[in-house]
Amino acid sequence: MTHKVCNPTRRNIIKGLGAATLLSPLCTLSAWAAKPRRIYIDGLSFLPSNIADVKASKLDGFIADISAIETIEQSDGTQNYKRTYQACINSIKQAANTVSANPDTYLQGLTGADIDKARAQQRTAVYFQIQGADCVESDGISTNGDLPLWPQLDSLHQHGLRVLQLTHHYGNRFAGGALDNDGHQGLNNPLTPAGRALVAELNRKNILIDVSHASEQTALDTIKVSQSPIVLSHGAARHFVNHARCSSDEVIRAIGDNGGVFGVFMMSFWLTNKPVPTIEDYINQLEYIAKIGGVDCVAIANDFPLRGQENLLALENNNNEGVKEYLDWWHSLQSKNVLGFDVEPKHVVIPEFNHIDRMSRIDDALKKARFKSSDRDRFMGGNWQRVMKKVLI
Template identity: 70%
Template sequence: MPHDMLTRRKLLKGLGAAALCSPFFAQHTWASANRPFYIDGLSFLPEDINDVKASKLTSFIADISDIEAIKQADGTTNYKRSYNACIKSIKAAKQIVEANPDVYIQGQTGLDIVKAQESGRTAVFFQIQGADCVEEDSAEHWQQLQEFKQHGLRVLQLTHHYGNRFAGGALDNDGVTGLNKPLTQAGHELIAAMNQHHMLIDVSHSSAQTALDTAKASNSPIVQTHGAARSIVNHARCSPDEVIRAIADTGGVFGIFMMSFWLTNNPTPTISDYIKQIDHVVRIAGVDSVAIANDFPLMGQKELIKLNNNNEQGVKQYLDWWHSLRDKNVLGFDVEPKHVVIPELNNIDRMSLIDDALKKARFKSSDRDRIMGGNWQRVINQVLI
């Protein structure tokens, strides 16, 4: 590991450890007899406000973006988060949060997590899954980025599946050899602007090279809000160990999500497969580097719930898309998916179930606290100031 990266990792981890050990942190943020301390790395604002209370979440990162479906030249579809779509969607999300002050706190800084835990509410941090929403030709003042921040945007994902003018996408492919596109010059400028504006950089869906470039370029911790380890499932949407380590080296966090076809090749997915993903990240990058994510609604994947979590039927809705990427020779799509969800976790109680499973797997209490929420809080405290 390069000396400067090692020094940065030690410094950031030291700051995180100091925060975890402080009396203020222990008194105000960890689980109590009345309420656990859980943070979810990615979900969505639910239609039913009662889902928020039922989820037991102290906080979650919410994708509030909207999309335009863009047909690619090769026949596949990319879902672009355009400026017009996302500025409307973030304003609408802000109205929902403000209309429910007994349930939500709109997350601005790490202190809002403390306020949420103390008051029994849930702090929600707005995220957009794709920097396509920043469309301005001149990046001199980044007016659109600042506008999004004014409306509450705190986490911005560089790209979604396919590359854009800032970054390479995980599913980019030339149909023969595959591509691993780097962070572009515009991407470097965007990273600098996000550092300056204290916004959290998300490399989910990025190519491996873009993620590595971003880790090197950023002066603040970066995250992958939702993903899985390629060492377990050899797939383009899963991250190589070097990417997981690079994120950790910035002081950042890697969130393990719930999409089971990227968690395990086993024909029947179980909660043990989810714990194996967590354990892998802990072993290669440390317990401070891993956290929980969802990537489904708080209640779970709706179509699978309707099917009583029948994966054999539910996976059919993904096959047309899957086969279109298989035809492009994108890594991993040659293996037919058998499932979509871990049935045990596709419900509103997933956080408690994961916490219990970690305990059964003999993770010590302090490590469980970090995995279930403390690691997200540490990074949010460091970046969103």
């Protein structure tokens, strides 16, 4: 029996993990040996300090945040992180050097086709991303009436930038931020005129636009004006956790209609408000994104290092202890009445997925939940690959 995405009986089926599958005559060892493993792509992680983590992760490709940040104390007492051009041009050069120094492991991803190339060579394609357009500091104004000039964006692109997030948590001159929502769920923080010009330039340069951390209105505005599919590389559905950092059905549906993808990440306090997070909570998120945005919208993301959240690993995934490092930040936004921060987090990770073999474990969980093989192909990497091939040309 195969899984249909909106089957209401799946929650009962998931509890019976996999015995029937193991007995199937189709699942012989020789059959699996003859079939290549499905493509695994992670929507957001980081270049690891231990190069062995890349092979151990089994990833065919991943988007790597390579940006460098400066901590900014805001006027209201909260903290933001600004990615300056100088910091980011230095960090992208360092990242490119790291990739080129490990040719047996990495292939720097410049086009969507590089995933197939890396896979054929048993390497991992890595696509450079910056989480916030603060690095584009110039005005983008032409002096002779031609197309606007974007020298800093040109430079970053030449060094390998292929995915750009419009903002991170808080708004900038291009976009509204999710945590600026001031009780209106982001509806008062649209894409700005400068943001519209930036979106047009990103389309022209074939750079993938990421609306993670953006306000709801900025995400919707970006989808309307972009000529290419956009992504929300790492997030979760507000249906489960009513929080500013999570996305409404309207945003999820618009991303699906746009031909983009929505990556569900590993930060469990944005996946469920239950006191103990489980594998099923993650599967529920994927199923819901498929229900609202379509099966071609669902993707996997991380937002932690490849091997997992390091502090939680050191604590043997003790969420009761690990969540303490987030509480000061959480309380600072609770005092500003930002949506969702009134509910104090109780955990950080789903222990089974805070692991270097995360992708295989997610794949296995989808199989045990009776998702169709074709949907697993899409979720685990096929949807990312499709969008990358469409945009990164």
